[in-house]
Amino acid sequence: MNSKISNTKAEISSLQSQQETKTKEITLAKKELDFIEKELSEVKKEDNTKKIVKVAGSVVASVNAKYNATKNELEILNMAYARLKTEYETAKTEIEFLKIKYGEQTKPKES
DSSP: OHHHHHHHHHHHHHHHHHHHHHHHHHHHHHHHHHHHHHHHHHSOOSTTHHHHHHHHHHHHHHHHHHHHHHHHHHHHHHHHHHHHHHHHHHHHHHHHHHHHHHHHHHSOOOO
16 A cells, blocks of 8 residues: 555656646747747848748747647646546545554453
């Protein structure tokens, strides 16, 4: 039972680490998008406008795709985390129950 709790704790820790990593990736993608928008705003508006708009659209589509994939992964991680947390609490309750149950049986009866 203790190994089950240890495994669950390790899995929760791993999921939290993965969630932090994905959050950092999202932040990095947002910074990348801000940089690109800044660069595009500094480009002279001449005949290149159509090209710039097309490139910007591609960049936005790429960032959105990364964002959606990361968002989906985070949702999966959150569901797994909730499931593991429930399993951990159940295992913890079972251990407490067993401690009480077997703790009472091993006590000598007073007569």
